[in-house]
Amino acid sequence: MQKNKTSLTMSQAVKIYIGSGFFKQTLQFTCIMTVIYVVTIAFFFLMICAESGFAAARNEVCESFMSNMFLAIDGGIGVALLSVQTFEKKLPGGKFFRSVKGGFDTYKKARTALVLSVIIGICLYIGIIGALNAVIPFMRYGAATCVSVAVFLLLGVGIVNLISVIKNDLARTLLSFMQMFGISLVGAFTVHITKGELGIVHITAAILAILLIPVSHKLMLASYRKRRWNT
Amino acid sequence: MKKAIEIKGITKEYKDFTLGEVHAEIPCGFATALIGANGAGKTTLIDILCGVTGKTSGEAEYFGSMTDIDDDSLRNRIGYCSSANFFPMDWTLKTIANSMELGFDNFDRARFAELCKRFKLGDPAAKKQKKLMKLSDGNKMRTYLAAVLARDTELLVLDEPASSLDPLARDLLCDMFREYLSERDGERSVLFSTHNIADMEFATDHAIFMAHGQVIEQGFVEDLKQKYILVHGDGMIADKAKPLMLSFTGNKTSFEGIALAENAEMLRTYDTAIETPTLQQLSVGILRKAEENAEK
Numbered sequence: 226m227q228k229n230k231t232s233l234t235m236s237q238a239v240k241i242y243i244g245s246g247f248f249k250q251t252l253q254f255t256c257i258m259t260v261i262y263v264v265t266i267a268f269f270f271l272m273i274c275a276e277s278g279f280a281a282a283r284n285e286v287c288e289s290f291m292s293n294m295f296l297a298i299d300g301g302i303g304v305a306l307l308s309v310q311t312f313e314k315k316l317p318g319g320k321f322f323r324s325v326k327g328g329f330d331t332y333k334k335a336r337t338a339l340v341l342s343v344i345i346g347i348c349l350y351i352g353i354i355g356a357l358n359a360v361i362p363f364m365r366y367g368a369a370t371c372v373s374v375a376v377f378l379l380l381g382v383g384i385v386n387l388i389s390v391i392k393n394d395l396a397r398t399l400l401s402f403m404q405m406f407g408i409s410l411v412g413a414f415t416v417h418i419t420k421g422e423l424g425i426v427h428i429t430a431a432i433l434a435i436l437l438i439p440v441s442h443k444l445m446l447a448s449y450r451k452r453r454w455n456t
Numbered sequence: 457m458k459k460a461i462e463i464k465g466i467t468k469e470y471k472d473f474t475l476g477e478v479h480a481e482i483p484c485g486f487a488t489a490l491i492g493a494n495g496a497g498k499t500t501l502i503d504i505l506c507g508v509t510g511k512t513s514g515e516a517e518y519f520g521s522m523t524d525i526d527d528d529s530l531r532n533r534i535g536y537c538s539s540a541n542f543f544p545m546d547w548t549l550k551t552i553a554n555s556m557e558l559g560f561d562n563f564d565r566a567r568f569a570e571l572c573k574r575f576k577l578g579d580p581a582a583k584k585q586k587k588l589m590k591l592s593d594g595n596k597m598r599t600y601l602a603a604v605l606a607r608d609t610e611l612l613v614l615d616e617p618a619s620s621l622d623p624l625a626r627d628l629l630c631d632m633f634r635e636y637l638s639e640r641d642g643e644r645s646v647l648f649s650t651h652n653i654a655d656m657e658f659a660t661d662h663a664i665f666m667a668h669g670q671v672i673e674q675g676f677v678e679d680l681k682q683k684y685i686l687v688h689g690d691g692m693i694a695d696k697a698k699p700l701m702l703s704f705t706g707n708k709t710s711f712e713g714i715a716l717a718e719n720a721e722m723l724r725t726y727d728t729a730i731e732t733p734t735l736q737q738l739s740v741g742i743l744r745k746a747e748e749n750a751e752k
Contacts (some may be wrong), residue, residue, distance in 0.1 A: 233558065241559045244544075244551035267641070317541035317588075323508040325559030326528045374639045455510040 714741025
């Protein structure tokens with residue numbers, strides 16, 4: 226059993242595990258998601274614009290569901306990154322991480338920091354896109370969609386943690402994919418169904434996310450320590 | 457004699473493999489080779505000793521008094537390096553230095569730069585750097601060794617350090633072992649695993665032989681060379697000599713194998729030639745005997 230409570234900060238623990246600190250990691254995560262979204266929307270807009278003209282492009286990308294859908298999908302892919310950053314012993318670096326000072330305590334700090342980094346990254350990503358939408362409207366029900374997608378992405382963080390507890394590799398991979406394209410899309414769809422109104426579904430999802438993230442994180446850490454840390 | 461590690465009945469049970477019980481001693485101040493065929497349990501034992509893999513039962517005592525490998529003060533005294541993919545493949549020398557500096561209290565960045573230069577790996581402070589995935593297997597291992605040797609440790613535990621190195625690099629590795637041991641005479645120790653001892657023979661003072669998860673022989677190389685003899689002779693007398701030998705290979709014209717030195721007199725009466733075996737010959741003989749026993 227690990228006895229050490231290392232003096233390492235979460236940022237230092239992250240740096241041991243991924244080579245860059247907490248803030249750089251969060252900033253990179255936010256920038257990548259934002260750039261992917263902007264490039265995707267710009268690509269589709271320009272493609273339709275070149276084929277059918279500005280009005281058609283505006284209608285297809287902005288008035289329809291496309292820009293909202295990509296907001297959710299890009300965010301979902303970002304959340305899914307958490308499920309691949311597991312630092313298994315058999316993967317490159319796995320044995321090194323198990324030999325550093327603090328052992329599992331350092332892993333716990335690094336993993337917690339990564340979850341926080343994703344949560345902050347999601348909020349920043351949605352915030353930046355929301356701000357962009359306020360200046361140049363390109364999403365239908367923009368503000369409501371941003372809030373809803375953010376809430377469901379955060380719920381996705383909790384679900385990713387829960388999925389990682391599953392022993393069966395195939396089931397874990399399948400569920401991770403479903404989460405990646407499923408949960409956040411629900412966030413975008415519900416706003417479409419309610420015609421921009423935030424309601425009980427979103428409040429419930431928000432409460433669930435707040436409860437699920439810490440609980441699932443603890444469950445994930447306990448399961449990882451027992452089954453995959455040094456077996 | 458001071459012991460760097462005393463292994464007391466360590467076991468590890470997997471679905472398809474069981475290690476141990478392992479009882480062995482790693483003497484302080486010497487280089488110990490853990491010799492065995494692939495799948496003998498060398499990596500599992502090393503991983504357990506370094507806290508990378510948990511054990512099922514047993515205990516290891518480090519430096520005479522410490523038993524908890526999860527204790528940071530003990531981890532800081534041990535420099536561990538696995539055989540492959542020790543670091544993530546997208547890391548560079550700079551990333552490794554950044555991570556090692558935080559991961560261990562005794563990592564010396566200047567020493568790392570010096571070792572990288574010596575191993576012809578480049579400058580860890582340079583702006584443009586190659587990722588590990590773009591390096592050859594030999595250079596990857598050189599990088600791992602530079603990282604682990606840049607720490608001020610008392611025990612080096614290296615899993616198959618020589619397997620991906622070219623002959624010159626193996627020679628350099630032997631020199632590094634000698635330097636490491638002589639820097640603090642008698643206080644530092646090296647434990648490394650290998651399935652091919654030939655290139656590391658001159659860097660080995662003490663040997664532990666493993667087969668099928670068990671330690672089958674151990675001791676100082678000089679003592680083992682007195683305990684065993686290399687026997688060869690004409691094929692005509694093979695049938696007489698064979699019962700006295702531990703391992704035996706031969707055909708109609710000649711035979712060769714390892715026997716206990718206590719049988720030397722008897723074997724000489726059969727007109728056999730007796731020599732002192734090399735560590736490589738000893739390894740082949742001892743491991744072959746273990747295989748034969750396992751088949752029975």
